[in-house]
Amino acid sequence: MQCDKDTEGIPKFLYNGYGLQKDKNSNAIKFHPAMPGGQLRIEGVGGFGNQDIGFTPQDWTGSENSFHTLEVSLGTDGQNNLKFTGHQGEVWERGWENRLTDGRYSPELHAWLDMGGSFKSRGFVVYGDIDVEVHVNVAESVAETS
Secondary structure: OEEEEOOOOOEEEEOOOOOOOOOOOOEEEEOOOOOOOOOEEEEEEOOEEEEOOOOOOOOOOOOOOOOOEEEEEOOOOOEEEEEEEOOOOOEEEEEEEOOOOOOOOOOOOOOOOOOOOOOOOOOOOOOOOOOOOOOOOOOHHHHHHO
16 A cells, blocks of 8 residues: 655645545545455545544345445545445445545545456446535625625
């Protein structure tokens, strides 16, 4: 695992870098279904290496075709949070620092199956609904003049 720092001194973690683009400020959230502890990590600026999330998120078959939920909150101040909820209601949460949005433009969201360069004939990924919520906080001085 590589650990550098960005221009503001925030650590940047890389394992394999799949999903990151050199010319864009981005993070890649990765977890490992059916691997003990899930070994969840966030690659890129402010990210962190594999973490034991306290339970093993089942794969599609093991979960009886049930989804896990990832809730990602991005702050304009760069304070972000990831909440991972397993299909049986288990919860793990952690924050990281990287300014991915200025509040004016929304960041891109991608999902993919990362097999590390190999693909098994039964390997696949299933995505459920992707919902986006935007919460706007208006500064008091702006709200008072409106």
